[in-house]
Amino acid sequence: MRAQLIVSVSGIRDTTRAAAAAFAEEMDRRDVRLSLLVAPRLKGKYRxxxxxxxxxxxxxxxESGDAIVLHGYDQAATKRRRAEFAALPEHEARLRLMAADRVMEGVGLRTRLFAAPRWTASEGAIAALPDVGFRVALSLTAIHDLERDVAQRGWVHGIGEGFRAEPWWCHAMVMSAARTARRAGLLRLAISAAQLNRSAPRQAVLDAVDLALFHEAVPDVYRWEPFAAARAA
Structure with a gap:
């Protein structure tokens, strides 16, 4: 049995696109597709x-095989020191999800995959997702198929956006990622695009990917397969 490798990049916008694109080229050379976590709005009045x-x-x-994942609406804290969807009741979560879904549809990037900012969603937010058409919810510890009500366990090994980015953390992340790959587990690597402009965090993710591939991990993206496709397979 071989490990499964999923690499995601968040915080993609005008000021981080170049760094994300350069990292994507590195992943292309390794035949690793990316899961791109996208929010319709970000700090600094970005739209x-x-x-x-x-x-x-x-x-x-x-179009080349990467996955698009909705990563919140505007990522503004809805309660002090809490991420956008971390404490929302179902009704408020549904309104934000509907607004984000409309924007994503309007720009041709609609997706059925959702990862809350900092990978933390309240019970109300999770309950609202299927009503808005989402089929997969990504948490810090698992990938949840909302239609089948099943979850695949796997921790996020991250840098930036809620995770630390100091050299000691980058080293620890690489070592932890290598252990997961050796044990043929689900290896979920995540980095914010802002951190890709820093040499140590960027190199840490590249090292983690290379170690996973050395241990014969199979690259993949976050995805959802409809029932019909699953039966046909």
Whole structure:
């Protein structure tokens, strides 16, 4: 049995697109597809709908095999010191999800995959996801198929966006990722695009990917297969 490798990049916007694109080229050379975590709005009044160059890049990456994952609406804290969806009741979560879904559809990047900012979603947010059409919820510890009500266990090994980025953390992440790959587990690597501009975090993820591939991990992306496709397979 071989490990499964999923690599994700978050925080993609006008100011981080170049770093994300350079990292994507590194992954292309390794035949590793990416899962791209995208939010319609970000700090500094950023709006994906007003950024056609990033839209074009994301669409081209999806056409080449990358996955698009909704990563919140605007990532604003809804309670002090809590991530956007971490404490929302179902009704408020549904409104934010519907707004985000409309934007993503409008720019041609609609997805049925959802990862809450900092990988933390309240019970209300999880309950609202199927009503808005989402089929997979990604948490810190598992991949949840909402339609089948099953989960695949696997921790996120991350740098940035809620995870630390100091050299000691990068080293520990690489070692932990290598152990997961050796044990043929599900290895989920995540880095924020802002951290890709820093040599140590970027190199740590590259090292973790290379070690996983050395241990014959199979690259994949976050995905959801409809029932009909699963039966046909």
């Amino acid at each position: 994906l709908a007003d950024d056609p160059r990033t839209q074009d890049w994301l669409r081209s990456r999806r």
